[in-house]
Amino acid sequence: MPLAHLPLDDPGRPDLSSPLGLLRWLSRAQRRGQVLATCWGVLEMGCQAALPLALGLGIQAAVDEDTAGIWRAGGLAVLLAVLQAIGTVLLHRQAVWNWITCAAQVRQLVARQASRLGAGLSRRIATGEVVAVSSGDVEKIGWYVELMARVRAAVLVWLAVSLVVLVREPLLGTAVLLGVPVLAAAVWPLLGPFERRYSEQRALGGKATELAADTVAGLRVLRGIGGEELFLERYRTASQKVRRAAVRAARTWSLMQAQQVLLPGLFVVGVTWYGAHLAATGALGIGELVAVYGATAFLAAPLRILGEAAHAWSVARVSAGRAARVLALSRTAPGSDFPESIVRPERGDLHDPVTGLTARAGRLTAVVCGDPDVAGALAARLGGHVPLGEDERPQPSVRLGGVPLDGVPLADARAAVLVHDKEPVLLSGTLAELLDVPGAGRVDTAEALAAARAEDVLDALVDGSPECGGDPMAARITERGRSLSGGQRQRLALARSLVADPPVLVMDEPTSAVDAHTESRIAAGLRKVRDGRTTVVFATSPLLLDQADGVVLVQDGRVAATGTHRALIADDARYRAVVTREEDAGPAPAGPAVARPAPDADTPAPNQTVKEAACGSPEA
Incomplete structure (x- = not known):
């Protein structure tokens, strides 16, 4: 059959009711491939089983001195060998196709799930779990789905051989018919211990992978504090646990392998001894004995497949269970799923009924949270994702213009609200490719880069990419932007979000890694570029807060105060405590400005932070 192009146009909607349900769904998804593999397997193993028959006919013809019979037996043997070779080639080709297609389909499902959950995925499940599913587990699942066609072919050929032997010699046929299932079932008592040990190995492997990913991601920080040896020792410990678990699983598997060699061997010896006894008594001819022995010896092949x-x-059920857990995650809390509405979210206020937060349409709203984790979770909620563990109770959906974001198709929710994470990821490639994102076209690349104050970033990219010929848009960005500083990465990511120009932009600390002077200019540029668009900024910097149309203080999971930055810092002690980071903030001095201006615009006054100095005048 012609091979399908990968990736598939649509990986489908899997059955996630159980690991077995997922495996069955994957098998049904490639019915034609399964049928063809079964046919080619029957051809290959049928010819292999019939070859001893041709050999027995030839020997019997030689005993009877029948020259024509010898030629007929030889021709039949050649024909069976040719057909077996053809069946082997076609079976291998189809089996590999089934395996790769199944693995690719599962990978696509996992990738689609990661895209659907976005940043909420890492909050719902460990990163190492996702890596393990998309690497080793998909291969195990593909192996099982591919193998089912060969199992069906082996069973069909075994039944055919048993029927032929049963007709010629009932006792031998009965032994063949009943012996194979008994031998196949003998391995099942070992499957339980093997599955438990393999599950332990996979779980420990996922934790080791997660630890390795975290160590690599934070290697620069670890080297700065001298902690790389500590984390290296932790990874050694984790890897040794995986090794010991793998050895325990391998011991059980080796016992199963030995059993599969010993028991079929004893079975063939017993059948051959009985056939030889029949031949010695004259009840069975020499040629028939050879044919019976060959057919019985062939049964070792179906037994190996079983x-x-x-x-x-054993391994696929564990892997399918892990894959089903990942694929079953939803972007909302369990029990809070809404039936998808045909109503698309329109322009309107963004309201969170849990905290009471409301971001007015077309305005720049700043949100102040004392806990950065609370701010990140709330930002994710505003984007239509619920970053809750599976044991959390469902909560009401965020609404945009009165429409619940959890109740609209994912594409519509993402088109309406874009969440700019605190630590956005830069993909490798050129700067032009990084900024080539779907957008309304209202903000061009140059305007977004200017608003993000990325001039020095462009110079750094040109210096680091001599092959770009002085064109910063052709300069290459390394993986995750590791060649850039944290502030440079942050500004490029901000420019990317501004180019997208969504109706609602939610930003979590977008300027936390830049200096005060740059932050002041970014705040002004952000207000200009997002004019008329709904923008929510989670921040505690006075420079950003002073540019907002309104500020909302969130404490203990609820809105505690609203107003402008200057009014709140003058009248609300709780707000001052969060923004100024003072344990007991007293009344602020009277006047429109919060902090006294520094004698020089670039030099802060004594006992005054740089950002407070920059915020001292309305022009900052």
């Missing part, structure tokens, strides 16, 4: 299937089932 044993392989038992092993594949």
Whole structure:
């Protein structure tokens, strides 16, 4: 059959009711491939089983001195060998196709799920779990789905061989018919211990992968504080746990392998001994004895496939269970799913019924939270994602213009609200590719870069990419932007969000890694570029807060105060405590300005922070 192009146009909607349900759904998704693999397997193994028959006919013809019979037996043997070779090639080709297609389909499902959950994925499930599913687990699942076609072919050929032997010699046929299922079932008592040990190995492997990913991501910080040896020792400990678990699983698997060799061997010896006894008494001819022995010896092949299937089932059920857990996650809390509405969110206020926060349409709203984790969770909620664990109770959906974001298709929710994470990721490629994002076209690249004050970033990219010929848009960005500083990465990510120009932009600390002077200019540029658009900024910097149309203080999960930055810092002690980071903030001095201006615009006054100095005048 012609091979399908990968990735698939649509990986489908899997059955996530159970690991077995997912495996069955994957098998049904490639019915034609499964049928073809079964047919080619029957051809290959059928010819292999029939070859001893041709050999037996030839030997019997030689005993009877029948020259024509010898030629007929030889021709039949050649024909069976050719057909077996053809069946082997076609089976291998189809089996590999089934395996790769199944693995690619699961990978697409996991990638689609990661895209659907976005930043909420890492809050719902460990990163190492996702990596393990998309790497090792998909191969195990593909192996099992591919193997099912060969199992069906083996069963069909075994039944055919048993029927032929049963007709010629009932006792031998009965032994063949009943012996194979008994031998195949003998391995099942070992499957439980093997599955438990393999599950432990996979779980420990996922934790080790997660630890390795965290260590690599924070390597620069670890080197700065001299903690790389500590984390290296932790990874050694984790990897040794994985090794010990793998050894325990391998011991059980080796016992299963030995059983699959010993028991079929004893079975073939017993059948051959009985056949030889019949031949010695004259009840069975020499040629027939050879044919019976060959057919019985062939049964070792179906038994090996059944044993392989038992092993594949053990590991695939564990892997399918892990994959189903990842694929079953929703972007909302369990029990809070809304039936998808045909109503698209329109321009309007963004309201969170949990905290009482309301961001007015077309205005720049700043949100102040004392806890950065609370701010990140609230930002995710405003984007239509609920960053809650599976044991959390469902909460009402955020509404945009009165429409619940959890109740609209994901594409519509993302088109309406864009969440700019605190630590956005820069993908490798050129700067032009980084900024080539879907947008309304209202903000061009140059305007977004200017608003983000990324002039020095462009110079750094040109210096680091001689091949760009002086064009910063052709300069290459390394993986995750590691060649840039934190502030430079932050400004490029901000420019990318501004180019997208969504109707609602939610930003979590977008300037936390830049200096005060740059932050002041970014705040002014942000207000200008987002004029007329709904913008929510989570921040505690006076420079950003002073540019907002309104400020909302969130404490203990609820809105505690609203107003302008200057009014709140003058009248609300709780707000001053968060923004100025004072344990007991007293009344602020009277006047429109919060802090006294420094003698020089670039030099802060004594006992005054740089950002407070920059915020001292309305022009800052």
